[in-house]
Amino acid sequence: MSFLAKLKSRLTHSTSKLEQGLGDLIEEGEDESSTDYDMSNPLDKDTKPEKKAGFLEKMLGGGSGRVPTRRLDDDMLESLEDLLIVSDMGYDTSIRISSHIAQEHMGKKLSTVQLKSILANEITDILEPVAKPIPLFSAKPQVILIAGVNGSGKTTTIGKLSSQFKEAGKDIVIAACDTFRAAAVQQLEVWGQRVEVPVLKASTNTDPAALAYKAYQLAKEEGKDLLIIDTAGRLQNRKDLMEELAKIVRVIKKIDSEAPHNTLLVLDATTGQNAISQVEVFKQLVDISGLIMTKLDGSAKGGILVALAAKFSLPIHAIGIGEGIDDLSPFDPEQFANILTGLEGQE
Numbered sequence: 001m002s003f004l005a006k007l008k009s010r011l012t013h014s015t016s017k018l019e020q021g022l023g024d025l026i027e028e029g030e031d032e033s034s035t036d037y038d039m040s041n042p043l044d045k046d047t048k049p050e051k052k053a054g055f056l057e058k059m060l061g062g063g064s065g066r067v068p069t070r071r072l073d074d075d076m077l078e079s080l081e082d083l084l085i086v087s088d089m090g091y092d093t094s095i096r097i098s099s100h101i102a103q104e105h106m107g108k109k110l111s112t113v114q115l116k117s118i119l120a121n122e123i124t125d126i127l128e129p130v131a132k133p134i135p136l137f138s139a140k141p142q143v144i145l146i147a148g149v150n151g152s153g154k155t156t157t158i159g160k161l162s163s164q165f166k167e168a169g170k171d172i173v174i175a176a177c178d179t180f181r182a183a184a185v186q187q188l189e190v191w192g193q194r195v196e197v198p199v200l201k202a203s204t205n206t207d208p209a210a211l212a213y214k215a216y217q218l219a220k221e222e223g224k225d226l227l228i229i230d231t232a233g234r235l236q237n238r239k240d241l242m243e244e245l246a247k248i249v250r251v252i253k254k255i256d257s258e259a260p261h262n263t264l265l266v267l268d269a270t271t272g273q274n275a276i277s278q279v280e281v282f283k284q285l286v287d288i289s290g291l292i293m294t295k296l297d298g299s300a301k302g303g304i305l306v307a308l309a310a311k312f313s314l315p316i317h318a319i320g321i322g323e324g325i326d327d328l329s330p331f332d333p334e335q336f337a338n339i340l341t342g343l344e345g346q347e
C-alpha cells in the first residue's frame with residue numbers, strides 16, 4: 001500500500017465522524033426546491049447532476065439525477081458550528097470558521113461536496129502557516145529535546161525520526177533521559193538497534209539533567225550531527241516533574257545558550273482538548289519550538305490539530321499514524337483537510 005493510501009485509509013477511518021456529519025447536515029435540511037442548480041454559484045460546476053447519476057443509469061431510468069442541497073441559513077450555520085465543536089476543533093476556532101463561511105456563502109444552496117470543499121479550504125488556510133518540517137541548523141550537534149505527557153508517543157516518535165534522519169545521512173545519537181524506568185531505556189535501546197543509532201544511558205534514578213549534559217558533551221566531542229533527547233512522560237499538573245524538564249534545558253544551555261535547538265512537544269491526538277492545556281503548561285516552562293501529533297490513526301479527534309494551529313501558531317512538524325517505523329508523515333495541510341472533511345475520495 002502506498003504511503004498516501006495508507007494515510008487516507010487510516011485517517012478516513014478515524015475522522016469519518018465529521019464526514020458523516022457534513023452529509024447529514026445537508027440532507028436533514030434538504031432544500032426541496034433544489035433540484036435545479038444555482039449556476040451563479042461557481043462551486044456548482046463540481047456537482048452537476050449528470051456527474052452523479054451517470055449516463056447509463058439515466059438511460060435505464062434509474063437515479064433522479066438529483067443532488068441534495070441546503071440553503072445556508074442561521075440554523076444550518078449553528079448545526080455546522082456544533083459539528084465542528086464535537087469534532088474537537090474547539091469553540092473559538094469553530095466560531096471563527098463558521099463566521100468566515102457565513103460571510104462568503106450565506107444564502108447559497110450548497111451540496112455536501114460543496115460544503116466539504118468550503119470547509120476543507122477554511123481548514124487548509126488555518127493549517128498552512130504552521131505546517132513546517134523540523135528545521136535543521138548548522139550546530140554540531142543540533143540538539144532536539146522531546147517532551148510530552150505520559151504515553152504520548154515520545155519514544156516511538158524518536159525511533160521514527162531517527163530512522164528518517166539516518167536515511168538523510170545524519171550521524172545521530174540518542175540520550176535516554178527517562179532515567180526512572182528501566183523499561184523505558186530498554187524500549188529506546190530496541191529502537192536504537194533497529195535504526196542503528198547509539199543510545200546513551202545512565203543507571204536508574206540518575207538525574208536526567210546530568211545525563212543530558214554528559215550526552216551533549218560526548219556528542220560534541222564525537223562531532224555528531226544530531227543529539228535527540230528522550231525524556232520521561234510528565235503530566236502537566238506535576239510541578240516537580242515540569243521543573244525537572246526546565247532543569248534539563250538549563251543544563252544544556254550551559255554548553256550552548258542556543259541549545260536545545262528544537263524542543264518538540266509530542267501530543268496524543270486521542271486526548272482531544274486536553275492537548276490545549278498540555279501546550280499551555282509546557283510552553284510556560286520550556287520554549288516549545290514545535291509540535292508532533294501522534295495516534296491520528298486511532299482517533300476521531302483530528303480536529304484538535306486545527307484548534308492547536310489556530311490557537312498557538314506553533315509549527316506542526318509531523319503526524320504519527322501508526323506504531324511502525326515508517327508511520328510518521330510530514331504534515332500536509334491540504335491533504336489533511338481533505339481527509340478530515342471526507343472530501344478526499346469524492347473527487
Ligand SMILES: Nc1nc2c(ncn2[C@@H]2O[C@H](COP(=O)(O)OP(=O)(O)OP(=O)(O)O)[C@@H](O)[C@H]2O)c(=O)[nH]1
Pocket residue numbers: 148149150151152153154155156157178184231232233234294295296297298319320321322323327
Ligand atoms: N496507533 C498509534 N500508536 C502509537 C503512535 N505513536 C506511538 N504509539 C504507541 O503508543 C504507545 C506509547 O508510546 P511511547 O512511544 O512509549 O510513548 P512515550 O511518550 O514515550 O511514553 P512514556 O515514556 O511512558 O511517557 C506505544 O504502544 C506506541 O506504540 C501512533 O502514531 N499511532
Ligand SMILES: [Mg+2]
Pocket residue numbers: 154155156178184230231232233
Ligand atoms: Mg517514552
